[in-house]
Amino acid sequence: MKNIIITGTSSGIGLELVKIYSKSGYKVISLSRSDLPAKGLVGVEHINFDISKKESLVNLINLVKNKYKKIDILINNAGKLINKSFKDLSKDDLYDIYDVNVFGVISLIQSLLPFFKKDSHVVNISSIGGISGSSKFPGLTAYSSSKGALNILTEVLAEEFKESGPKFNSLSLGSVNTPMLNKAFPGYKAQVDPNEMASFIFDFANNSSKVFNGKVIPVSSSNP
Numbered sequence: 001m002k003n004i005i006i007t008g009t010s011s012g013i014g015l016e017l018v019k020i021y022s023k024s025g026y027k028v029i030s031l032s033r034s035d036l037p038a039k040g041l042v043g044v045e046h047i048n049f050d051i052s053k054k055e056s057l058v059n060l061i062n063l064v065k066n067k068y069k070k071i072d073i074l075i076n077n078a079g080k081l082i083n084k085s086f087k088d089l090s091k092d093d094l095y096d097i098y099d100v101n102v103f104g105v106i107s108l109i110q111s112l113l114p115f116f117k118k119d120s121h122v123v124n125i126s127s128i129g130g131i132s133g134s135s136k137f138p139g140l141t142a143y144s145s146s147k148g149a150l151n152i153l154t155e156v157l158a159e160e161f162k163e164s165g166p167k168f169n170s171l172s173l174g175s176v177n178t179p180m181l182n183k184a185f186p187g188y189k190a191q192v193d194p195n196e197m198a199s200f201i202f203d204f205a206n207n208s209s210k211v212f213n214g215k216v217i218p219v220s221s222s223n224p
Contacts, residue, residue, distance in 0.1 A: 003027045003068045004205075007051060007108070008078030010034035012178035013125070016198035017075060018044055024202075027068065031060070032078070051078050051104030057111050064115050071115045073205050074166075076105045076150075077125045081180050083139040094142050101146035106153065118165030121209040122157070123201065126150045126172040128220045140184060147172070151216040158214025167209040171201060174220020191222055 004021050008014040010032035021028045022041040030036055031049035047063070049056045064071060080100040082093050109122060116122075128134050130147025137144075154170040161168070175181050175190035176197045182188075200219065 001025075001027055002072040003029070003070060004073045004075070005029045005031065005071055005112070006075045006077055007031045007049070008125075009036060009046070011037070012180065013173075013176060013194045013198050013201065014075075014077040016195045017077065017201060019195075020198055020202045029060070029063070029068070051108060052099040054107075057107060060108075061111050064112070069115070070117060070120075071112055072117065072120050074109070074112060074116075074120070074122045075125065075201065075205055076108065076123065078104070079125065079127075079143075079180065081140070081143045081183055083184055084142075085139055086141045089142060097142040097146050098149070101143070102149045102153065105150060109157070116166040119209065120166035121205055122166050122168045123205045124150050124154050124168070124170040125201070126154075126170045126216070128172045128174045128218055131172050131216065131218060134218070137184070143184070154216060155214045162213065167213045169204075169208070169212050169214070170216045171204065172216055172218050172220075173197065174218070174222055 004026050006014055006017050006028060009018050009030040018028055018030050019038060022044050026043060028044045030044055030046040033050050036046040047060060078100060080097050082097055084093060127147040129136060129140055129144035130151050151170050154168045158168040176192045176194055177190045178194055181190055
């Protein structure tokens with residue numbers, strides 16, 4: 001039985017991932033600042049969790065250590081977005097975004113290192129806006145640059161842990177019909193719904209670590 005950790009599960013792709021993993025018989029630790037809206041999911045343990053807070057990490061690690069012992073897949077799906085012009089961005093705005101999208105991810109991975117196996121798989125959910133050469137949009141300076149940092153982090157960690165594991169890959173998503181998309185592009189309708197993207201991520205996380213390591217993979221059929 002594989003143990004899965006998914007962050008950012010209160011809505012959108014994260015919530016759909018929890019549902020898919022539950023239906024497929026996995027043990028899931030669901031992490032988000034808000035309660036999990038779906039009830040009665042088999043094999044799911046939800047924790048109210050703030051990836052930027054040390055106390056949340058301590059509680060999670062104690063749970064993993066005492067109950068789960070190992071983690072097979074970590075999906076770093078939690079993210080934060082501020083849509084604000086560059087001239088109006090404050091240092092606090094930047095810290096808030098990077099705290100969730102970069103620094104929190106680093107702290108979570110560091111804390112879980114003792115529980116990964118050689119064939120464990122860390123999947124970082126990034127953005128197509130974090131890839132060099134992709135289309136960029138006003139108002140997303142903090143968000144897109146943080147996702148660029150996450151992509152480089154993925155490549156570096158894959159190299160550092162290539163002998164011992166785990167494997168690291170980044171999926172840089174294009175637009176999906178989530179609350180975050182509406183915040184970035186109000187009124188825009190994407191071609192992909194959260195359940196469809198979650199199905200893709202589920203398959204990738206479970207089956208692709210033997211083929212991919214240290215890869216930043218664009219997953220987008222539209223612009224944005």
